[in-house]
Amino acid sequence: MTELKINPHFEDFIYDWDHTNYLLVGGYGSSKSFHCAAKIVLKLLSEKRTALVVRNTFETHRESTYALFREIVKDHLELHNQFNFTLNPMQIIFPNGSKIIFKGGDSTEKLKSLVNISLIWIEECSEIREEVYHELKGRLRHPTLPLHTLLSTNPVSKNNWTYRFFFKDDLKDYFKLSDEELYEKRIVKLDDTYYHHSVVTDNKFATEEYIKGLQETKEYDPDTYRIKFEGRFGFSGLRVFNAFVTMPHDEMVEKIRKIQNPSRHCGMDFGFATSYNCLVRMVIDNDENILYIHYEYYDKGKTDPETAEDLKEFTWTKELIKADSAEPKTIKYFKQQGFNMRSAKKYKGSRLQYTKKVKRFKKIICSDACPNVIRELQWLTYKKDSKGIIHEDEFAIDPHSLSAIWYGLDTFDIADLKGGKMELTKESLGIW
Incomplete structure (x- = not known):
């Protein structure tokens, strides 16, 4: 591997494999998706595994996660010519036999035939349904390898299952972690879950123009500013019943x-x-x-x-x-x-x-x-x-x-x- 440019705030995350679940919550441009993909590439180069990458809609992979893996392999791996990228089916075969396959999370039926999956990355996990998440966890099984799930998301509504499952659900009187504690500590390791919070200023490769554009939303759209720049959960969008x-x-x-x-x-x-x-x-x-x-x-x-x-x-x-x-x-x-x-x-x-x-x-x-x-x-x-x-x-x-x-x-x-x-x-x- 040639020099892999890792943001300092993600260095611990990249090399930590002591946890089952990894939840990355962050604002726009914080580089959380890049580092999820880089973490998976490093793991699959060191161990022969099959990894599953999921987005809510399969069609969105080609221009996002699939393209991101291609970029990392092409720009940072000397043996990039020994990788096999295919679109039908959409998958990546590593020189050591490791494999990355891509699926949509809009139907649990499409996921039931998967076998020997030991690593899953759910990109934009807030967009999938909670029952799909549990179905995916059920697909994780391997006779010898430790199992891991990576989840990355922009922090949308506190009504979303991601917040209720990993932080707090008042309805079920369930509490695991305060989101405010995560914002303060930035990285929290709790039981089998690794929590990571990031914002655009954690990305040393983000341009000043891009950062300034996110900051300007504070003046005219505080809700967008909270999500995109601060990377904080809240309540998003146009409220239906103000009364x-x-x-x-x-x-x-x-x-x-x-x-x-x-x-x-x-x-x-x-x-x-x-x-x-x-x-x-x-x-x-x-x-x-x-x-x-x-x-x-x-x-x-x-x-x-x-x-x-x-x-x-x-x-x-x-x-x-x-x-x-x-x-x-x-x-x-x-x-x-x-x-x-x-x-x-x-x-x-x-x-x-x-x-x-x-x-x-x-x-x-x-x-x-x-x-x-x-x-x-x-x-x-x-x-x-x-x-x-x-x-x-x-x-x-x-x-x-x-x-x-x-x-x-x-x-x-x-x-x-x-x-x-x-x-x-x-x-x-x-x-x-």
């Missing part, structure tokens, strides 16, 4: 009791393996145009009979539940079990119209007894396409609670402002 706030449950119960012109709504979204069954109870203050969300059911992996048992109180209250019309067999089953359940209307453009309906409330107040609704909706942002264009019916995550709210408000419109009063009982408020 969303939370309230202690006992306080909400008292608020609801005092509503003069209320209406009650229940909605349910169905799921099973990767998505969730979600049911919400809502009360609308029609005089004040406020939506109160005071009850949630949120679970997955359960059969219809198991879910029906969990929700059997609804067979006693006979509350109307509007549910996803895409599951007519499920709705029929619940009706047979004594639930007052009907299909909500779905049509082309209904996602956008339902979202606009929810946004028309002056306030959306959620009980702190609904942690999943809070997690999904408090900082829900719109999804951007590859050109940076926002689509008002697509979101950065799949919010099951929002679908349940959509269905529950299926028949609610402006006419409901003149609706009659609802008898407020403990049962109607979801208090048992």
Whole structure:
């Protein structure tokens, strides 16, 4: 190998192989991707291994990770002519028989045939789904070699699975490491995970013009500055529900009791393996145009009979539940079990119209007894396409609670402002 130009802040990372997981979090231009690729090349030259490199979409490899490996091999290896680079299939064969293969993470089915993978690099890991990460970890197996996973990402939203898995998840009362501690120490070695934080000023090869361009975003786009220059987690993008706030449950119960012109709504979204069954109870203050969300059911992996048992109180209250019309067999089953359940209307453009309906409330107040609704909706942002264009019916995550709210408000419109009063009982408020 000729001289490999390594940034000093990455030197410890390059040569550390004492950990199972390596998480690199950093701003734009910090050189984390280059050093992940260099670390893998060095390892595969010293040991015969098969490494898997994953991005969410396979097509993005050619101009990013694949090109980066070619650059490192061509510019820094005297024996670069002995490497075999192919595009179909996309792979790199080393002189000693080591191999790098490239896959997309948008389908777990594409990953199940992989064997003898002892090293995985997930580039832009925040873009893949958490279940894909766990599927990839299951692909790691070798009879003799130690197993390693590298993950690199720009720190996007704290709602992202990467933050919740490696740092903190309030919903699960899970804590592993404070991101603030990582920003302060820059490198943290905790149990089987190596944490590394980097910013553009750690890259001695970044131009002054490039650094200045990132710094200038502070004046007009603080959110972009936080991600691109500071390399810090937060909440990214255009927020969907600016009127969303939370309230202690006992306080909400008292608020609801005092509503003069209320209406009650229940909605349910169905799921099973990767998505969730979600049911919400809502009360609308029609005089004040406020939506109160005071009850949630949120679970997955359960059969219809198991879910029906969990929700059997609804067979006693006979509350109307509007549910996803895409599951007519499920709705029929619940009706047979004594639930007052009907299909909500779905049509082309209904996602956008339902979202606009929810946004028309002056306030959306959620009980702190609904942690999943809070997690999904408090900082829900719109999804951007590859050109940076926002689509008002697509979101950065799949919010099951929002679908349940959509269905529950299926028949609610402006006419409901003149609706009659609802008898407020403990049962109607979801208090048992």
